[in-house]
Amino acid sequence: MLVRRHQAVAYRVAMRxxxxxxxxxxxxxxxxxxxxxxxxxxxxGPFRAWLLQxxxxxxxxxxxxxxxxxHAAIAELAEVRGGAEHExxxxxxxxxxxxxxxxxxxxxxxxxxxxxxxxxxxxxxxxYEEVATATETPLGSVKGRLYxxxxxxxxxxxxxxxxxxxxDEA
Amino acid sequence: MKPDDGMARPSPAEEQxxxxxxALREHxxxxxxxxxxxxxxxxxxxxxxxxxxxxxxxLVGAIGDSARLMARRAEA
Numbered sequence: 001m002l003v004r005r006h007q008a009v010a011y012r013v014a015m016r017x018x019x020x021x022x023x024x025x026x027x028x029x030x031x032x033x034x035x036x037x038x039x040x041x042x043x044x045g046p047f048r049a050w051l052l053q054x055x056x057x058x059x060x061x062x063x064x065x066x067x068x069x070x071h072a073a074i075a076e077l078a079e080v081r082g083g084a085e086h087e088x089x090x091x092x093x094x095x096x097x098x099x100x101x102x103x104x105x106x107x108x109x110x111x112x113x114x115x116x117x118x119x120x121x122x123x124x125x126x127x128y129e130e131v132a133t134a135t136e137t138p139l140g141s142v143k144g145r146l147y148x149x150x151x152x153x154x155x156x157x158x159x160x161x162x163x164x165x166x167x168d169e170a
Numbered sequence: 171m172k173p174d175d176g177m178a179r180p181s182p183a184e185e186q187x188x189x190x191x192x193a194l195r196e197h198x199x200x201x202x203x204x205x206x207x208x209x210x211x212x213x214x215x216x217x218x219x220x221x222x223x224x225x226x227x228x229l230v231g232a233i234g235d236s237a238r239l240m241a242r243r244a245e246a
Contacts, residue, residue, distance in 0.1 A: 003206045011201035016194075024202055031209040032216070100197055103190055122191045154183050164190070167182040 003031055006048060009124065010055045016119045017059035018066075019108055026062050030055040049126070049133035056116050056134055063112060088163040106156050113137075114149035121146055 010030060015023035034054050041050050091099060107115060107123075113135075120131045121142075131146075132139045157164040180188060 001206070001210075003209050007201050007205050007209075008198070011205065012198050015199045020199070023199070024205065027201060027205060028209055028212070032212055035209075035213050096193070096197075099190075100194055103194060107194075118191075122188060123194050125195065150180075150184050150187060154187055157187070164186075166186050169181055169183060 002034075002047075006051055007031070009048065010051060013052055013055050013116075013119055013124060014059050016104065016107060016123060017056065017112070017115055018062050022062050022066070026059050027055065030058040033058065045133045046130060049130040052120065052126075052130075052134040053136060056120075060112055060116070088161060091162040091164045094162065102160075102162070103157075106153060106160065109156055110149055110152055114145050114152060117142055117145040118149040118153065122150070 007027065011023055011027045014026040014030065018026050030051070034051050037054070041047065094102065107118065110118060116135055117131055117137075120126045120134055121128070126134065128139055128142055131137075132142045135142065137145070154166055157166060
């Protein structure tokens with residue numbers, strides 16, 4: 001069944017765009033929308049990319065609807081800004097799970113259009129063509145957004161409380 | 171790495187970042203085990219209700235059309 005086959009990737013993408021609190025709802029809504037639009041899937045590309053396009057759009061709508069409640073984002077931003085003024089702790093001192101959770105939070109600080117591209121390409125490992133389909137973006141723009149997303153995430157980590165050990169650019 | 175060249179070699183900082191992101195890929199969050207059942211249950215429920223809702227919508231639309239037509243005739 002389609003839901004069982006694709007629920008893991010749909011949930012992962014939703015979770016990394018909207019965060020763990022809304023990921024279940026977004027994933028479920030996306031599958032329901034996909035079911036109702038199934039007749040419109042023309043089979044021109046992989047089903048996974050088509051489904052992830054719906055997941056991404058549902059996730060973006062959820063984030064935009066939640067914009068009136070920016071508490072979490074403000075807390076994260078405060079940590080980033082405060083961290084730059086103090087001595088930074090090596091990230092190696094963090095346990096693996098906590099390190100990953102912190103990185104997931106940082107990924108969610110990226111602008112939405114960049115976040116989706118980075119999640120789909122660098123975390124989920126989709127091809128550029130699949131990312132272009134899922135984000136409804138031309139291939140060249142996907143690569144440009146990915147480049148900017150990586151630069152922004154590096155900048156966010158460099159300003160973080162923890163020293164992520166990212167080498168300086170030559 | 172240039173923005174338009176996805177095949178170009180990443181900078182050392184990007185390579186380190188990609189290693190961190192790779193760790194996220196190796197430890198994926200798992201969906202709630204009830205997700206598939208919830209989706210299937212909702213789809214079945216909606217599939218049952220949908221024909222009745224569509225028929226009701228068509229009926230309301232037809233009544234509205236008839237009412238407008240009768241009102242126009244009454245005005246004429």
